[in-house]
Amino acid sequence: QSALTQPASVSGSPGQSITISCTGSNSDLGTYNYVSWYQQHPGKAPQLMIFDVTTRPSGVSDRFSGSKSGNTASLTISGLQAEDEADYYCCSYTTSATLVFGGGTKVTVL
């Protein structure tokens, strides 16, 4: 299985909105709405931010939102804050009942 494709880096100023894309194939994103997103700060374990494309777990800020169109999923962070600076990973369930991650995107708050 091939890793999902994410941009290596995305940046924005405080208060702005940024969007991270995640492109897969008909073997994963294109077939299922089982896309999740994780935030990882340096030296920390990843934290679930979005699952089932659009659902936020309890406790996650509503500044984080997800969407999907075809084989591409997106994570949007609105009202960017300094604490949002981290690595972000998308993940999808696949037609082989496995999971596949994206390569990760480093978000920088300017």
Next chain:
Amino acid sequence: QPQLQESGSGLVKPSQTLSLTCAVSGDSVSSDGYSWSWIRQPPGKGLEWIGYIYHGGNIYYNPSLKSRVTISLDKSQNQFSLKVNSVTAADTAMYYCAREGLGYGYLDYWGQGILVTVSS
């Protein structure tokens, strides 16, 4: 809420077997609908899903690692384990265990991770 804690050897010699255990508290590995995953992250690189095991015993592995990996469940100890055979330096990574939530494809609780180095 569940807590997961990895343990095992932090240093493994090349060609030997890496063995890790994930102890679960605040939940049962026998709970219906959940699966228990292993994920790894080489230093400075991205996440790689290794595999998961369902409470009923079904196991799924990353095809790229399937020939060298074994995941098992110990319901009596409320823990699950990972073994990776014939390790090389490329297996050096932070290894995380995690719970897959109800539904499919998302990991809602993670352990803190354990660094495993493959070196002679």
